[in-house]
Amino acid sequence: MTELYLFPHSHYCEAARWALDLKGVDYTPTPIVPGPHLFSIRRIAPKSSLPVLLVDGEVVQGAREIIDFLDAKFPANPLAPDGSAAREEAAQLEAEADANIGIPLRAAIYQHLIHHKGPMKHCFTYGMPAYKKAFFSLSYPILKKRIHDTYVRDDAYIAQSRAKLAEQIARFDKRVQGREFLIGDRLSRADIMVASMLSIGVLPKEHPFEWPQFEDDPELLGVFEQFRDSATFDWVRRIYRDHRGASSEIRAAA
Numbered sequence: 001m002t003e004l005y006l007f008p009h010s011h012y013c014e015a016a017r018w019a020l021d022l023k024g025v026d027y028t029p030t031p032i033v034p035g036p037h038l039f040s041i042r043r044i045a046p047k048s049s050l051p052v053l054l055v056d057g058e059v060v061q062g063a064r065e066i067i068d069f070l071d072a073k074f075p076a077n078p079l080a081p082d083g084s085a086a087r088e089e090a091a092q093l094e095a096e097a098d099a100n101i102g103i104p105l106r107a108a109i110y111q112h113l114i115h116h117k118g119p120m121k122h123c124f125t126y127g128m129p130a131y132k133k134a135f136f137s138l139s140y141p142i143l144k145k146r147i148h149d150t151y152v153r154d155d156a157y158i159a160q161s162r163a164k165l166a167e168q169i170a171r172f173d174k175r176v177q178g179r180e181f182l183i184g185d186r187l188s189r190a191d192i193m194v195a196s197m198l199s200i201g202v203l204p205k206e207h208p209f210e211w212p213q214f215e216d217d218p219e220l221l222g223v224f225e226q227f228r229d230s231a232t233f234d235w236v237r238r239i240y241r242d243h244r245g246a247s248s249e250i251r252a253a254a
Ligand SMILES: N[C@@H](CCC(=O)N[C@@H](CS)C(=O)NCC(=O)O)C(=O)O
Pocket: 007, 010, 011, 012, 013, 038, 048, 049, 050, 051, 061, 062, 063, 064
């Protein structure tokens, strides 16, 4: 059995899920309770972060590592672009998307989202049984502080994160003008990684996670609003519309 441990809304988990879907792998996406994951995931992998893929007794941690693994194990329908120069370019784009979008966008969103327990609960307990949802509610004050201290930190860090994000999106705006794909003439891992990193800002409707309602917080919406009409956000909407396809249903372990 192949299983992907994930947080349903996580942009890193989405990249791994998308890659598995494109490869046509039959897998179970299993949501993991935040908090206890610090112990449960570290028991099987070097770090506590998700996504983690379990396949034939092997454990692979990290979105890009999972994509590497999938291309090695299932060489048909490669996710890497063709040729070594294009592969280096993909690695560069993915590293930029990770450092300048994935991490700072998460910081900017959590700064506001952690004050909304309802949407946080929806994100972190999607598809889980009632007792796990109850555990989330009870432990939320501790989790909220940990998310704040780990990802939001302080005002200076948020200001720096938002500047990085704006700068990177401006760079991608130039790159995606008039192009379907970031590299070459077919979908590659660079598209998957960059579009997934942006998915928590764009909230594309083809994303397999059912997004919570965010409408009541103008500060939270303000994080995305300035980019809503950008070429980059448009590109993400197109890539999702044309290439995301169906995904396996999230199923919680009992
Ligand atoms: N470099 C990692 C980053 C993954 C990551 O940051 N995951 C977050 C969720 S968005 C996580 O699991 N955080 C909890 C933790 O690290 O304990 C990857 O590509 O998978």
